[in-house]
Amino acid sequence: MSYWQTEQSDGVVIAKYHNPPMNYFCAEGTQELWKLIEDWRDPAIRAVVLTGAMEGKFITHYSVEELVDLAKDREAMRQAGTSLTAAYHAMLKNLSELPKAIIVAMNGDTMGGGFELSLSCDLRIGQKGDYRYGFPEVKLGILPGGSGTQRLSRLIGIGRALEFVIRSRVVPPDEALHFGLVHEVADDALARATEIAREIANFPPIAVARAKHSVYAGNDTHLAAGLDIESSAFLETMLSDDGLLAMQTYIDLPYEKRRDWLDSPTNPGYTGK
Helix, strand or coil: CCCCEEECCEEEEEEEEECCCCCCCCCCHHHHHHHHHHHHCCCCCCCEEEEEEEEEECCEECCCCHHHHHHHHHHHHHCCHHHHHHHHHHHHHHHHCHHHHHHEEECCCEEHHHHHHCCCCEEEECCCCCCCEEEEEEHHCCCCCCCCCHHHHHHCCCCHHHHHHHHCCCCCCCHHHHHHEEEEEECCCHHHHHHHHHHHHCCCHHHHHHHHHHHHHHCCHHHHHHHHHHHHHHHHHHHCCCHHHHHEEEECCCCCHHHHHHHHCCCCCCCCC
16 A cells, blocks of 8 residues: 655655545555655755645544554563664654755644654644644653654743643644744645745755755754854855856846845746756
């Protein structure tokens, strides 16, 4: 069975997760995603959109049935140790470190492992409706073990993240927007995510890649080290042909047209793609 349905056009990949009836994440689905992530390193791919193939569900959460089967075999769990979560962490790290925009259209329930996957993406677009986003794990006697406790605290702060996790909070999209869990809430999350992906796919790719790296790598260290990371990334963009071409395109415009160029969601006149 294929869990991910993918399509590609104009440098943008759309990957839809499909696992009826509940669209639970599962071991085979994560393994398939791991292989896709390697495929997405192709420079021809400028942006990736993840979403759910089932109405009302992105990835509802990780299969509790699978977790119960694992938990029942105590000796196997002890032998496996932390390798189970380490592999999942590595998969999400590979996704988040792709040098291109990764956008998730949370077009339905997105909890547990599905929410951890969303937190590993660069931009999160929620969808209006009676859906829930968050971490219900503590209510089930476990905790978000696929990077959830760490990614959420870095996103919204340790105090708010602790409250979300230990209360097993799941919230509707508008409340998720209020707390900063998503960047936008749209009537059609996939359409909006695809629109943003196509916008970014039109930008100089080295600038996108190095800007993303600078933000993430700098956030994991102190200010002085972060500034060094930023300086190195800036130098790379200044030495790129795309950077020179895009800047030249801008200064070739009359002064009165430059703000409109910057305000445009695309790069009119830029032909570096």
